[in-house]
Amino acid sequence: MPDMTKSQSGTAVDTAVDAVAPPTEVDTAPAAGPVSQGKPRSLWGDAWFELRHRPLFWVSAVLLVLLLSIALFPGLFTGADPKDGDLTNHFLTKPELTHFFQADWFGYDGQGRSIYARVIYGTRASIMVGVGVTASVTIFGGLLGMLAGYFGGWIDSIVSRIVDIFFGLPFLLGSMVVLNAFTERKVYVVIAALAFLGWTTIARVMRSSVITAKQADYVTAARALGAGTNRILFRHVLPNALAPTIVVATISLGAYISAEATLSYLGLGLADPTISWGIDISSAKDAIRDNPHVMLFPAGMLSLTVFAFITLGDAVRDALDPKLR
Numbered sequence: 001m002p003d004m005t006k007s008q009s010g011t012a013v014d015t016a017v018d019a020v021a022p023p024t025e026v027d028t029a030p031a032a033g034p035v036s037q038g039k040p041r042s043l044w045g046d047a048w049f050e051l052r053h054r055p056l057f058w059v060s061a062v063l064l065v066l067l068l069s070i071a072l073f074p075g076l077f078t079g080a081d082p083k084d085g086d087l088t089n090h091f092l093t094k095p096e097l098t099h100f101f102q103a104d105w106f107g108y109d110g111q112g113r114s115i116y117a118r119v120i121y122g123t124r125a126s127i128m129v130g131v132g133v134t135a136s137v138t139i140f141g142g143l144l145g146m147l148a149g150y151f152g153g154w155i156d157s158i159v160s161r162i163v164d165i166f167f168g169l170p171f172l173l174g175s176m177v178v179l180n181a182f183t184e185r186k187v188y189v190v191i192a193a194l195a196f197l198g199w200t201t202i203a204r205v206m207r208s209s210v211i212t213a214k215q216a217d218y219v220t221a222a223r224a225l226g227a228g229t230n231r232i233l234f235r236h237v238l239p240n241a242l243a244p245t246i247v248v249a250t251i252s253l254g255a256y257i258s259a260e261a262t263l264s265y266l267g268l269g270l271a272d273p274t275i276s277w278g279i280d281i282s283s284a285k286d287a288i289r290d291n292p293h294v295m296l297f298p299a300g301m302l303s304l305t306v307f308a309f310i311t312l313g314d315a316v317r318d319a320l321d322p323k324l325r
Contacts, residue, residue, distance in 0.1 A: 047243075050319035057315040063308035070120055071127040078105075080117035082275050106297045109280070110287060115294060119301050122277045125187055125270055126305065130257040132191035133198060138249045141199035145206030146241070150214055150233060159203065166200045172259065179268045190269055194256055205248050209241035216240070243320040251313030254306040261302050277302045 051057045070077055106115035148159035178193040179185055213219065219236050227235075263269030264278025272279065277298040284295035 047316070047319040051315060054315050054319070056311050057319075060308045060312040060315065063304065064312065067123060067127060067305055067308065071124040074120045074124060078114070078117045078120045080114040082113060082117040082121040083273065085111040085113045107291075107293050109284065109294050115280075115297050118275055118280055119277070119297050121275045122280060122298060123301070123305075125274055125276045126257050126260060126302070128187050129190055129194070129260040129270075130253045130309070132187070133194045133256040134249050134253040136191065136195035137199040137202050137252070138245065140195070141202030142206045142245055144199075145203035146210050146233065146238065148203070149207040149210030149241075150237060152211075156207075159207070163200045163203055166197060169197060171197050172262065175259065175263060176266070176268045179263065185269060185271050186274065187270065190260055190263070194259060198252070198256065201252065202245060202248060206241060206245050209244050210237055213237045213241040247313055247317040247320060250316055251310055254309030254313070257309070258302070258306050 106119065109115055109118070144159050148156040174197045175193050178196060179190065182189050214237055219232060222232050222236055260269055261276070261278035261281065264271075264276045265282040267282065269278055270276040280298040281295055281302075284291075284298070288295050
C-alpha cells in the first residue's frame with residue numbers, strides 16, 4: 001500500500017508544485033463573456049458566471065431559500081400548533097383564501113389538525129433527512145471512491161466488490177428491511193438507513209473522476225517534483241474530481257426526500273409524533289375522494305421540494321460541464 005503519510009519535500013518543492021497550474025486555474029470562460037484581462041476565472045468561478053445567467057437556477061435557488069427558511073423558522077409562517085386536533089373541525093373546514101397564514105388556510109384533516117401547519121412543520125423533517133443522507137453518503141462514499149481511484153490495486157478491488165454487493169440490494173426494499181428492525185424510527189434512524197444503502201453511487205462517480213484526474217499532467221509533474229501523497233490528493237486531485245460528485249449529490253438530495261416520504265407513507269419511515277409529509281399523505285389516502293385537499297397540499301409541497309433540488313442539480317451540471325454549454 002502506498003505511503004499516505006509521505007512528508008513533503010520542503011519549501012522549494014512546494015513552491016515548484018504550486019507553480020504547476022491544475023485545470024481549475026485555467027481560464028475556461030466563454031469567449032463571449034466579459035473577462036477581465038489578467039484575471040482568469042477558475043472552474044468554479046466560471047461555473048458561477050454561467051449559473052448567474054440561468055433563470056432555472058434562480059427559480060430553484062429562491063424556492064430552496066424559502067424551504068430552508070420554513071424548515072428553520074416554522075413559527076414565522078404559522079402560529080397554529082400542528083399537533084393540536086379538534087374533532088369538531090373533522091374535514092368540515094375547506095381551504096379558505098380569506099384566511100391567509102391562519103390555521104384553516106389549507107383546511108383540516110381527519111383529526112381536526114391544521115393541514116397548513118402540518119405542511120409547514122413537516123418541511124423540517126424532510127429537509128433534515130435529505131441533507132443528512134446526502135452529507136453522509138458524500139463524505140463516506142466520496143472518501144472510499146477517492147482512495148479506490150487514486151491507489152488502485154487491491155484497494156480498488158476490495159472497494160469495487162463491496163460497491164457491487166450493495167448495488168445488488170434494492171434501495172427501497174433494503175431500507176424497509178433495515179428500518180423494520182427498529183421499534184422507534186426517528187429522523188436520525190431514517191438518515192442512517194438511507195445512507196447505509198445510498199453511498200455506492202457517489203463512490204463510483206468519485207472513483208471515475210479521480211482516475212481521470214490523477215492521469216493529468218499537473219499531477220504527474222507534482223509527483224515528479226516530490227509532492228507528498230496527501231498534498232497531491234487534497235490539493236490537486238480532489239478539487240478537480242469534485243464537480244461530478246457535487247452534481248450527483250445535489251440531484252440525489254431530492255431523491256432521498258422522496259424516498260423518506262415513500263417509506264413514511266408505507267409506515268416504515270418516520271412515525272408519529274414526528275411530522276412528515278409522507279405520514280400526512282398516508283393518513284389522507286382514505287379521504288382522497290371526498291376531501292382531496294387533505295392529500296393535495298402535503299403531496300404538492302413534496303413535489304415542489306424535489307423539483308427545486310433536481311432543477312438546481314441540472315443547472316449546476318450544465319454550468320460545470322463545458323460540453324453542455
